[in-house]
Amino acid sequence: MAEQQKPVGGGSLLIAWQLKDKKVLIVGGGEVGAQRIDSLLTTDANIDLVSPSAGLHLRTKKFLEQYPSRITHFDQSFSFPDTQQTAASIDVGAYDMVLTALDDTALSRKIVQACRSIRVPVNAADIPDLCDFYFGGQVRDGPLQIMISTNGNGPRIAALIKDRVKGALTGKEGEALIKVGLLRTKLKERAPGVGGDVGKRRMRWMSRVCEQWSLEDLSHLDEEAMEKLLDEGWERNEVPTPPEVSKESRSWSWVEVFKSNATRSLPSAASFAAGIVFAQFIFSVWRGKK
Amino acid sequence: MAEQQKPVGGGSLLIAWQLKDKKVLIVGGGEVGAQRIDSLLTTDANIDLVSPSAGLHLRTKKFLEQYPSRITHFDQSFSFPDTQQTAASIDVGAYDMVLTALDDTALSRKIVQACRSIRVPVNAADIPDLCDFYFGGQVRDGPLQIMISTNGNGPRIAALIKDRVKGALTGKEGEALIKVGLLRTKLKERAPGVGGDVGKRRMRWMSRVCEQWSLEDLSHLDEEAMEKLLDEGWERNEVPTPPEVSKESRSWSWVEVFKSNATRSLPSAASFAAGIVFAQFIFSVWRGKK
Structure with a gap:
């Protein structure tokens, strides 16, 4: 075969x-170091940054100011435990992950x-x-995280694809995921038991x-609607529709549907108008000829 | 702050x-084990699968048949080095990554x-x-890989978002990335040197x-066009347009543009026609009234 x-x-x-x-070590606080901090702030890691203050990027400095409880700054160069240096030595074995962002390739190695x-x-x-x-x-929207990798084949194209992926999202995914998580928690309280x-x-x-529910509808679930969904849905082994559990659902639904479809509907509306104008034009030419 | x-x-x-x-160990060849093999076939890992033949999923069996050089099958249950069992013992320390796909939670632990x-x-x-x-x-298209994670908040919604992300791609991304990779290799041969x-x-x-080039145009680059792009572009520090480096570029361009835009253009075309019909209708009503 x-x-x-x-x-x-x-x-x-x-x-x-x-x-x-977990403990993560970042060595180097320049531009790339700032990018690494940004990536790690997404997680709940404890970050140790080893970098002389003089080499800190503006973004790194801002992160240190904004998240003092998340990042511990060691204002020094990296030094191994077995070397006799004045700066405190760093034991990479104390970390769950290590990221270097250094110009010094030999030290990185x-x-x-x-x-x-x-x-x-x-x-x-x-x-x-x-x-x-x-x-x-x-790309991140609350609990939703998307990663685009071109396996090193083209950073420019990666940026382009990232924009396209962003454009494909409605912006309601994160909120919908949060609401689904809350609904699941409520359901577990109501019907406990593992497996x-x-x-x-x-x-x-x-x-x-x-x-059966759209992302849009899920993202609008509030406390009251969740309880109603569980009362009238879970207890009867049914799935009520969004309007059935929320009095207001119809009104916001239409507004949201219009908003989310506007970009797609507009070209069609424009074409419709163009069709009318075109027919008018043909008609007027035809009348002129008569 | x-x-x-x-x-x-x-x-x-x-x-x-x-x-x-790298060496990766998968313990368990059931349905989830097959999913793990699928994920690992994306990489260039050497896969060891430990699972009694009786427990193999149909998909796992197919993978073993299709990729004998990629997967080594150990037809046995997992057994630790320090236990006295008849089956050969498995040393997890010999692997760079271990994935368990077992019903036996205690063994997994x-x-x-x-x-x-x-x-x-x-x-x-x-x-x-x-x-x-x-x-x-x-989602994968050649060198392009996209991962969608909802951090455990909703597998159904993850599938929905995956479809949306797939829909946002033109299907030309992978080919474009491959061509860009080839072009870069050719360029390095022409102008060698590191850093x-x-x-x-x-x-x-x-x-x-x-x-300056669209993904579409990049994906159509052939050997001849690449050489022309390097001769007339790189050597003169310019970026020629796609038609300038490929005689055929115009003809395929239009066909491809039509194909890739068909789904987006059709609704507009339909609206245009609807506009004409609507105007005709108004016109005939107006004529009828006269």
């Missing part, structure tokens, strides 16, 4: 790394070697062969709600 | 893990503990607190090409 029935290989394993309460010898995941900015993982373009029949029934009902 | 100027935390670090020539004690990245399917990382919805002025000039010129 052919080994290549579909294109395989050549790619990366795209994963969502968990850093809640040494840090990566130290990390790899004890299997600490490591990324050295701009040195692909020293990276256990790469970063990519990121088994109740767990399966909960999962099935939640899936039906997510299938 | 306020600690929460923008919503932070609660998310994951989305990364593209590099597995070229033991495997995860063994991995964590020596910092081998590990994911246990369906047991979030035993995962160093999560998987998410994936420095030539490196910067190369990067600038490639960026200009990617900015």
Whole structure:
């Protein structure tokens, strides 16, 4: 049988790394260091930044001011435990992940070697062969995170694709996901138990709600509507429609539908008008000829 | 200063893990095991699958048949090195990543503990607190990979968003990225050297090409057009237009533009026709009244 029935290989394993309460070391606080801090603020990691103050980028400084409880700044150059230096030594083994953002390639290489010898995941900015993982373009809307990776084939095109992906979202995805999470929590309080029949029934009902309700409708769920949805839906093993659980649902629905469709409807409306004008023109030519 | 100027935390670090020539262990060859194999075939990892033949999913069996050089199957249950069992023991320390896809939660937990004690990245399917990382919805087109993660908030909605992201792509992104990669390789052969002025000039010129050419045009670049682009573009520090480097570019362009715009143009065309019909109708009513 052919080994290549579909294109395989050549790619990366795209994963969502968990850093809640983990310790991450960033070495270097320049422009790239600031980007790394930005990526890590998305997570619940504790960040240690090793960088002399003189080398801090403006964005890095702002992050340090804004998130003092998230980032600890060590105003010094990186120094290994086995070297005799005045600055405090840094033990990469104390971290769950290490990111270097340095101009000094030789130092980056040494840090990566130290990390790899004890299997600490490591990324050295701009040195692909020293990276256990790469970063990519990121889109975030609350609990929704999207990553775009071109596997190093074109940063410009990645930016273009990122814009296209952003444009494909309605802006309601994050809110809808938050509301679905809340609804699931309420449902678990009402029908507790891990796994088994109740767990399966909960999962099935939640899936039906997510299938039958639009993202738009889900994002508008409030406390009252959730309770009604559970009372009239879950308890009777049904899925009421959005207007059935919210008195106001119809009114906002139309406004939102108009707003979200405006960009798509406008070209059609313009074409419709153009059709009228065109017919008028033909008609007037025809009348003129008569 | 306020600690929460923008919503932070609660998310994951989305990364593209590099597995070229790395060893990955999958324990369990059921439905989820097959999904894991699928994800790993995207990379250039060497996969070891530990699972008794009786428990293999149909998809897993197909993968084993299709990719014998990529996957080594150990027809046995998992057994630790320190246990006295008949099956060969498995040393998780021999792997760069371990994925369990087992119904046996207790065994999964033991495997995860063994991995964590020596910092081998590990994911246990369906047991979030035993995962160093999560998987998410994936879209791939050649070198382009997109991951959609809802951080566990809604698999149904994730599928919906995945469809929307897919819909936002033209289907030319992968091909365009491949062609840009080839063009960059050709350029490096023509103007070799790492870093420095030539490196910067190369990067600038490639960026200009990617900015001024559409994805569509980039995806159609052939050998001849690339050479012409380098001769007439790079050598003169200019960026020729697509028709300038390809005789045929105009003809295919129109066909492709029509094809790719058909879905967007049709509603407008229909509206235009509706406008004509509407005007005709008004006109005939008006004539009838006269």
